[in-house]
Every structure is written in structure tokens, then in C-alpha cells.
Amino acid sequence: MGADGRRRAGRGRGGRVLVLAACGGLLATGCATMPDSGDVQAVRGANPGDSQVRVYAVAPRENATPDEIVDGFLEAMTSDDPGFATARKYLTSQAAKSWKPEESITVLATAPDREQPDRNADPENQGRAYPISGRKIATVDARHAYQPNSPVEYAQAIHVVQEAVAEGKDKEWRIDSLPSGLVLGEPDFLRNYRSVNKYYFASGEDWLVADPVYIRQRQDPVTRMDPVTQTVRALLAGPTHWLRPAVDSTFPSGTELKKGVTTLTTDDQSTLKVPLSVKSDRFGGEVCRRLAAQLLVTLGDLPSVRVDQVELQDVEGGVVCRLGKEQAAEFEAVQDTGQVETPxxxxxxxxxxxxxxxxxxxxxxxxxxxxxxxxxxxxxxxxxxxxxxxxxxxxxxxxxxxxxxxxxxxxxxxxxxxxxxxxxxxxxxxxxxxxxxxxxxxxxxxxxxxxxxxxxxxxxxxxxxxxxxxxxxxxxxxxxxxxxxxxxxxxxxxxxxxxxxxxxxxxxxxxxxxxxxxxxxxxxxxxxxxxxxxxxxxxxxxxxxxxxxxxxxxxxxxxxxxxxxxxxxxxxxxxxxxxxxxxxxxxxxxxxxxxxxxxxxxxxxxxxxxxxxxxxxxxxxxx
CATH class of the missing domain: 2.120.10.30 (TolB, C-terminal domain)
Structure with missing residues (x-):
């Protein structure tokens, strides 16, 4: 804790240990247990974009202090915990139901600063409000669009109260009010998310326009989808709000991945089979071909998968069309002529x-x-x-x-x-x-x-x-x-x-x-x-x-x-x-x-x- 009585949550916290694919620490809440083998390297922060560094959330200990509850929750937001289930354990039952981390991300220059609460601010409910601050540099909306801003002061609060969490036990401190969505420092954001270009056709034209969005580096905690499936889902959801007026999407309205699909993998011919939720008569012929081209060019941005061909399937599993990379290339805005660019x-x-x-x-x-x-x-x-x-x-x-x-x-x-x-x-x-x-x-x-x-x-x-x-x-x-x-x-x-x-x-x-x-x-x-x-x-x-x-x-x-x-x-x-x-x-x-x-x-x-x-x-x- 610094001389000003404040304690920093997240990457800047002294004594925190990060390891590749794991996290350890001396705190009782908010970080993974120490691995029992292998080398451990203490670092002051996750390198931006270092997707090999993993943070594993742990549930709050019994009789955790309000400070530990707030710090543990801020740590848990940076993890890959499925459904953010562990992070929700720091919330009251009502807050756990209403919190929607997938709706937005607030990106701060560094991990949020948590200040000491005013213990007299809520005498009636005997709760405590912890100021959370930082320098806001961007937000990410529900369509995964990154929206930067000139750095501005960010000031919110996390409120904790005591709530009975189990029959016959004393009340425990839990969070009942918090900022919407996720709040992450930029290093954690870049560790967990990567930029991917979706592609849509320029209005009335036959060439594609890039539409950058951010998806999870690994499995998405909310949808449980891997990066390939997340990318396909984001493409099917349509262009970001800013680009929408200038592009066309060939997908029939309501087109989604078939229900229950969370993983898409290529076969031994590097063909990706994509099962959709619509009948074949709604996206056959040229519509299917253009849709497949959008998918192929989009997936070409992902380093984790090689896709040479896309096969689109209807809701019943029938093959509607196939398209290869060479055919999709004719829709790119800059054609590969085989000639070296001259300055x-x-x-x-x-x-x-x-x-x-x-x-x-x-x-x-x-x-x-x-x-x-x-x-x-x-x-x-x-x-x-x-x-x-x-x-x-x-x-x-x-x-x-x-x-x-x-x-x-x-x-x-x-x-x-x-x-x-x-x-x-x-x-x-x-x-x-x-x-x-x-x-x-x-x-x-x-x-x-x-x-x-x-x-x-x-x-x-x-x-x-x-x-x-x-x-x-x-x-x-x-x-x-x-x-x-x-x-x-x-x-x-x-x-x-x-x-x-x-x-x-x-x-x-x-x-x-x-x-x-x-x-x-x-x-x-x-x-x-x-x-x-x-x-x-x-x-x-x-x-x-x-x-x-x-x-x-x-x-x-x-x-x-x-x-x-x-x-x-x-x-x-x-x-x-x-x-x-x-x-x-x-x-x-x-x-x-x-x-x-x-x-x-x-x-x-x-x-x-x-x-x-x-x-x-x-x-x-x-x-």
C-alpha cells in the first residue's frame, strides 16, 4: 500500500506473480494458486498482447474483508473463467444475475486504482463505497468495436454490503453495485483480446472492406466459443455501427451459427465447415459464394488456423456451397498481380x-x-x-x-x-x-x-x-x-x-x-x-x-x-x-x-x- 493509503488492483500491484499459462500470488483472493512445478518469474505487468500469460480467478475466502472482495473481483475480471462464474461469487445474488460483462469493456491506460472507502458514506446499510479511478482511453461495445478517446479521468465506485451467503453462517461482504461491463487496464485488455478484420462488401460493389473488431484470444468466457467461432459469429452479426451505412452484407436476416456450435475446426484438407441456422433456399447461388468469400478473407487474419476452403451448410446439415482461397481473392480490394510494389x-x-x-x-x-x-x-x-x-x-x-x-x-x-x-x-x-x-x-x-x-x-x-x-x-x-x-x-x-x-x-x-x-x-x-x-x-x-x-x-x-x-x-x-x-x-x-x-x-x-x-x-x- 502506498503512502497515500491507496492500493492498486491488477497489473500494477506489487508482489503479484504471473507465469506463462498460470498465475500465482501471496494474496488470498483474486489470483490462481501457485503451480507446484516449473520456473516462476515475477513480472510487474503482463506485456501488451502477451496471450501466453494467464490469470486464473479464485473464489473469495471465508470471512474475506471488504478490501479483499473488491481487489479479488477486479482481478477476476481479467481472467478467462468460464461465464465469469468465479467473478460473480464476489457479487450479491442480485448483482450476480444482473451483471453483463459481455455488453461493454472500459479500457484504462493501466489497471484501475482502488481507493480506501468512506466508512461513513452508507451508515444506514453499513455498506462501503470504494472509489475506482484511472485514465480511460477507449471502450469496446457489444459488437466488439473499439472506440478510442483522448485520455480522460475515469471515476466510478464499487459498493459492498454484507449478505447471507449460506444458511446458518454469518454474513459475508459482497458487491451489490458496480460499473457496467468489464473494466480492464490496457495490458490486460491486449492480453485477453486481439484485433481481427471482418469483411463486408462495399455498397453496390464487388470488393471487400475491412471492419476491425476485438475478440478473445482464447475461449470466450460468456459464449464458450473458440477464437475461430467467435470471429465467424461476429461476422454474421453484421458490420459495426460506424461502417454499416457504407457496406452490404449478403447474409439473410437472422443468419446465425447453428445452435450449440462453439468450436469450428478444419479437416485434413484445411476445409472449414460452417453450419448455419437457415435453410438453403435463403442463401444459395451467388449469395452463398459471396458469403463464403467474406468468411475466407476474414479468417485469413487469424494466425491460429489455416483455412484453404469454406463449406457452408444449411440448418439440416446439407452442403450449400464451397469456395477456395483463390476464388475468394477476386473480391479483395487490392488484387495480387504478382508484381512488387514500387515506391x-x-x-x-x-x-x-x-x-x-x-x-x-x-x-x-x-x-x-x-x-x-x-x-x-x-x-x-x-x-x-x-x-x-x-x-x-x-x-x-x-x-x-x-x-x-x-x-x-x-x-x-x-x-x-x-x-x-x-x-x-x-x-x-x-x-x-x-x-x-x-x-x-x-x-x-x-x-x-x-x-x-x-x-x-x-x-x-x-x-x-x-x-x-x-x-x-x-x-x-x-x-x-x-x-x-x-x-x-x-x-x-x-x-x-x-x-x-x-x-x-x-x-x-x-x-x-x-x-x-x-x-x-x-x-x-x-x-x-x-x-x-x-x-x-x-x-x-x-x-x-x-x-x-x-x-x-x-x-x-x-x-x-x-x-x-x-x-x-x-x-x-x-x-x-x-x-x-x-x-x-x-x-x-x-x-x-x-x-x-x-x-x-x-x-x-x-x-x-x-x-x-x-x-x-x-x-x-x-x-
């Missing part, structure tokens, strides 16, 4: 240059064909279409947007778009760096004062459309943008009140009378714990690479999920003075950055930073 950058003369694909040896960059590579108009930023045959460049002064082939020679075409900025405006008040989505549409922000707007150019050559942005006011400025390959999400660096933050917006499209109506709505913070963000790049279906700073911290480069979740292991090796970052879609290719100190630098998987070009700017991969 590009601008040289000191504003010419577009191509870097050789990843390899141990650094090869001199080459000038791309066409006007963007010849320097007819010196460029300040660029973007490459997903197919790698066209590129968009913004003039060095930020006034004009050009689109050109980068595989054949051609004349410089007129600008596709001009900024509305005044002639005397600064470059930063003109066009942003452009970005292509997987549909072949080109996106850009015009930052002209008094005329700020977001613009999309269909196919990069058609008539441009001003995007509806109800959040873009005079006090808001879009510094840069990156559109996902699926064309459903957009990462925005937005400055408001002198602070630049990373936001994820949802792209919605509707057919209008004369042209398509495009909107970016429902912005969500993706890096709320960063005080400022200076560069961002997509790094796969639902992952970003971000350059920024936490409050009072140094610049760092790290991976983030689009839902804002992260872990300590996501921080990349440090590099000074990074101005821009570009990430490939595939993890096998190098990360490329612009460093004010070292020029263009790359980071190969499993290696250190390696200088490529002494001077250059604006590195990009297709997208």
Missing part, C-alpha cells in the same frame, strides 16, 4: 522518380516516362494510381493538379483542377497532396482560405465533384488526406485550434439528379493519444502508419488500426526529422520516408533504416 518520390527539381523494389542493395532511382518525370512542370507532391500506370501531381506552388501516364511518353495535359486560392496565397493554402482510391477516383483538398473544399475527380479525368463535408468550416483545415483502397474510408490530417489530429471519415455515395453525390461523414479520431500528427499512410486493409508526437514526447513512427487501437510493439525504430511516410500494401515491402536529415530512407522488414537517396521529398506508394 516513388520527387527529386530536387520536382521530377517524379521511381525507386527500385525492395532488396539488400540500393539501386539508383529512375525518371518515370511522361511529363511528370520530365519536369515540364516542377511538382510539389504526387500520387500514383493503384494500377501503377497513371499518376497525379500538384505543381510546386500548389496551384494546379495534373494527371498523366507514367508508362508512356505524352504531352503535358491541361490541369484537371486549379486551386481557388488568391495569387498571393502561400503554398500551404492551396492544393494538398492527392490520393487515389481503388475505384480509380482521385481525391484532393483545396485549402484556399474562404473556399476550403474536398474534391473527387472520377477516374482521374472526368468532371470533378465537390464532396459534401458538413464538418469542414472556416476554423478547420485539411492538411492532407489518404483514401483507402476500398474507397470507403479516408484518413484526414485536420488542423483545428492550432492542433493537427488524425481522423477517419466514412465515404458515402448516392446517385443524384445530374451527378453522383459524394460525402465524407462521421469523422472518428484514430490517434487520440497523439498530441499532433504530421504524416499518415495506409499500410493494408485497416492499418495505418503514422508520424506524430504524444504529449510531451518525441516524434515517433508507429502502426495504428483504423479504429485507433495500438500496442507497444507497433512503434517502429526511431529516425530523426521525418517529414513524410509511405507504406506498401504488403508487409513484405519496405516502408519509405522523407527525412530532413537523411533524404529518402527505407526500412526493410526485420532490418534497420537504410538511406536510399541523399535528397528527395514526397515518397509514395500507389494509392
Amino acid at each position: 516513388y518520390f520527387l527529386d530536387d527539381n520536382g521530377r517524379m522518380m521511381a525507386l527500385a523494389p525492395g532488396g539488400k542493395d540500393v539501386v539508383q532511382p529512375t525518371e518515370v516516362p511522361g511529363p511528370l518525370g520530365s519536369g515540364v512542370v516542377p511538382l510539389g507532391s504526387l500520387a500514383v494510381a493503384r494500377g501503377g500506370t497513371r499518376a497525379a501531381g500538384v505543381s510546386e506552388d500548389g496551384s494546379s493538379l495534373y494527371v498523366s501516364s507514367i508508362t508512356t511518353e505524352q504531352e503535358q495535359l491541361p490541369p484537371v483542377l486549379r486551386s481557388k486560392a488568391a495569387v498571393t496565397a502561400a503554398t500551404k493554402d492551396r492544393l494538398s497532396q492527392p490520393s487515389w482510391d481503388g475505384r480509380g477516383d482521385l481525391w484532393i483538398a483545396d485549402r484556399a482560405r474562404g473556399h476550403q473544399r474536398l474534391v473527387v475527380v472520377p477516374d482521374g479525368t472526368g468532371k470533378w465533384i465537390e464532396v459534401r463535408t458538413p464538418w469542414l468550416g472556416e476554423d478547420t483545415r485539411v492538411e492532407s488526406l489518404r483514401v483507402s483502397a476500398d474507397g470507403v474510408r479516408i484518413a484526414l490530417l485536420i488542423t483545428r485550434d492550432g492542433k493537427t489530429t488524425l481522423q477517419i471519415g466514412r465515404i458515402e455515395r448516392q446517385d443524384g439528379a445530374d451527378e453522383q453525390v459524394v460525402s465524407v461523414v462521421d469523422l472518428q479520431p484514430a490517434a487520440p493519444r497523439m498530441e499532433s500528427v504530421s504524416s499518415v499512410s495506409w499500410a493494408g486493409p485497416s492499418r495505418l502508419v503514422v508520424v506524430g508526437r504524444e504529449a510531451g514526447g518525441v516524434q515517433q513512427i508507429r502502426y495504428l488500426q483504423t479504429d485507433g487501437s495500438t500496442s507497444a510493439s507497433s512503434v517502429l525504430p526511431g529516425l530523426n526529422g521525418v517529414n513524410a511516410v509511405a507504406a506498401p500494401h504488403e508487409e513484405t515491402e519496405p516502408l519509405v520516408v522523407e527525412s530532413g536529415n537523411d533524404g529518402i530512407v527505407r526500412l526493410m522488414p526485420g532490418a534497420n533504416w537504410q538511406p536510399v537517396v541523399k535528397s528527395g521529398s514526397a515518397p509514395v506508394y500507389p494509392g
Whole structure:
């Protein structure tokens, strides 16, 4: 107990011992008994994401003190106890019935602090209220969606009373009032849960969109389902609330796993058989094929299972359809062409240059064909279409947007778009760096004062459309943008009140009378714990690479999920003075950055930073 009289529950508690797949301790409640063999290693906290560390809850001892009841319950919430049955033993009979740990998770930066109670707060019932506090960083809802927030103070209370627990025995202290759901420190949350991408079809399209959620690393205490079955169940439940307006799900309404299914395993042919609760006439043909594709791509994110084929069965056990990985791949937003992704950058003369694909040896960059590579108009930023045959460049002064082939020679075409900025405006008040989505549409922000707007150019050559942005006011400025390959999400660096933050917006499209109506709505913070963000790049279906700073911290480069979740292991090796970052879609290719100190630098998987070009700017991969 510290000098302030408080005692910390959970990971930060001194004297607590964790072992792989077990937990031991000197306390009488809230942790497992010590194993009688093997090495024991004392640690101060479970490493984030270390799923091998297990916590086993134990029931309260007879005549346990109120302190022990509260501490034991906080420990028991971090365990894998089936049904949280042991945790419920710390509750009154009524509270045990009404507590629903599956409804939500409150994630704190560290395990909750339990303070000493005010013994005079409840004189009538002779109960005690224990303040529970911490720094709240996120919540997880009943659909497993992670929702981050800027760290805020969390203050709740756990109330204990005396209740008769057995006939003929004295009353025991039990909890009768508590916060809803689970309350976990981030290390315990990451130890028990892992991020998984579910996949749904972009509205009216034939490609899939990632929808990240969190599932249990091991068997779910409430449903008793293993991770594979949990993932399938979460997919069938439908998209998260934020993504729902922009995607379609092919599942017939009411589709669930067949009653009683808690385990799904592959056979010796790596085929996963999935029994559903509906009749075959409701999901046959193309519906079944698309449903199977969603399952295959979703399960490809799980390291614990290899699924080469999915077999969907109806409620009577009949086979409705089968689909293999190769067939499902045609629905992915980024198709595997077998070609290595090529990074590009601008040289000191504003010419577009191509870097050789990843390899141990650094090869001199080459000038791309066409006007963007010849320097007819010196460029300040660029973007490459997903197919790698066209590129968009913004003039060095930020006034004009050009689109050109980068595989054949051609004349410089007129600008596709001009900024509305005044002639005397600064470059930063003109066009942003452009970005292509997987549909072949080109996106850009015009930052002209008094005329700020977001613009999309269909196919990069058609008539441009001003995007509806109800959040873009005079006090808001879009510094840069990156559109996902699926064309459903957009990462925005937005400055408001002198602070630049990373936001994820949802792209919605509707057919209008004369042209398509495009909107970016429902912005969500993706890096709320960063005080400022200076560069961002997509790094796969639902992952970003971000350059920024936490409050009072140094610049760092790290991976983030689009839902804002992260872990300590996501921080990349440090590099000074990074101005821009570009990430490939595939993890096998190098990360490329612009460093004010070292020029263009790359980071190969499993290696250190390696200088490529002494001077250059604006590195990009297709997208």
C-alpha cells in the first residue's frame, strides 16, 4: 500500500506473480494458486498482447474483508473463467444475475486504482463505497468495436454490503453495485483480446472492406466459443455501427451459427465447415459464394488456423456451397498481380522518380516516362494510381493538379483542377497532396482560405465533384488526406485550434439528379493519444502508419488500426526529422520516408533504416 493509503488492483500491484499459462500470488483472493512445478518469474505487468500469460480467478475466502472482495473481483475480471462464474461469487445474488460483462469493456491506460472507502458514506446499510479511478482511453461495445478517446479521468465506485451467503453462517461482504461491463487496464485488455478484420462488401460493389473488431484470444468466457467461432459469429452479426451505412452484407436476416456450435475446426484438407441456422433456399447461388468469400478473407487474419476452403451448410446439415482461397481473392480490394510494389518520390527539381523494389542493395532511382518525370512542370507532391500506370501531381506552388501516364511518353495535359486560392496565397493554402482510391477516383483538398473544399475527380479525368463535408468550416483545415483502397474510408490530417489530429471519415455515395453525390461523414479520431500528427499512410486493409508526437514526447513512427487501437510493439525504430511516410500494401515491402536529415530512407522488414537517396521529398506508394 502506498503512502497515500491507496492500493492498486491488477497489473500494477506489487508482489503479484504471473507465469506463462498460470498465475500465482501471496494474496488470498483474486489470483490462481501457485503451480507446484516449473520456473516462476515475477513480472510487474503482463506485456501488451502477451496471450501466453494467464490469470486464473479464485473464489473469495471465508470471512474475506471488504478490501479483499473488491481487489479479488477486479482481478477476476481479467481472467478467462468460464461465464465469469468465479467473478460473480464476489457479487450479491442480485448483482450476480444482473451483471453483463459481455455488453461493454472500459479500457484504462493501466489497471484501475482502488481507493480506501468512506466508512461513513452508507451508515444506514453499513455498506462501503470504494472509489475506482484511472485514465480511460477507449471502450469496446457489444459488437466488439473499439472506440478510442483522448485520455480522460475515469471515476466510478464499487459498493459492498454484507449478505447471507449460506444458511446458518454469518454474513459475508459482497458487491451489490458496480460499473457496467468489464473494466480492464490496457495490458490486460491486449492480453485477453486481439484485433481481427471482418469483411463486408462495399455498397453496390464487388470488393471487400475491412471492419476491425476485438475478440478473445482464447475461449470466450460468456459464449464458450473458440477464437475461430467467435470471429465467424461476429461476422454474421453484421458490420459495426460506424461502417454499416457504407457496406452490404449478403447474409439473410437472422443468419446465425447453428445452435450449440462453439468450436469450428478444419479437416485434413484445411476445409472449414460452417453450419448455419437457415435453410438453403435463403442463401444459395451467388449469395452463398459471396458469403463464403467474406468468411475466407476474414479468417485469413487469424494466425491460429489455416483455412484453404469454406463449406457452408444449411440448418439440416446439407452442403450449400464451397469456395477456395483463390476464388475468394477476386473480391479483395487490392488484387495480387504478382508484381512488387514500387515506391516513388520527387527529386530536387520536382521530377517524379521511381525507386527500385525492395532488396539488400540500393539501386539508383529512375525518371518515370511522361511529363511528370520530365519536369515540364516542377511538382510539389504526387500520387500514383493503384494500377501503377497513371499518376497525379500538384505543381510546386500548389496551384494546379495534373494527371498523366507514367508508362508512356505524352504531352503535358491541361490541369484537371486549379486551386481557388488568391495569387498571393502561400503554398500551404492551396492544393494538398492527392490520393487515389481503388475505384480509380482521385481525391484532393483545396485549402484556399474562404473556399476550403474536398474534391473527387472520377477516374482521374472526368468532371470533378465537390464532396459534401458538413464538418469542414472556416476554423478547420485539411492538411492532407489518404483514401483507402476500398474507397470507403479516408484518413484526414485536420488542423483545428492550432492542433493537427488524425481522423477517419466514412465515404458515402448516392446517385443524384445530374451527378453522383459524394460525402465524407462521421469523422472518428484514430490517434487520440497523439498530441499532433504530421504524416499518415495506409499500410493494408485497416492499418495505418503514422508520424506524430504524444504529449510531451518525441516524434515517433508507429502502426495504428483504423479504429485507433495500438500496442507497444507497433512503434517502429526511431529516425530523426521525418517529414513524410509511405507504406506498401504488403508487409513484405519496405516502408519509405522523407527525412530532413537523411533524404529518402527505407526500412526493410526485420532490418534497420537504410538511406536510399541523399535528397528527395514526397515518397509514395500507389494509392
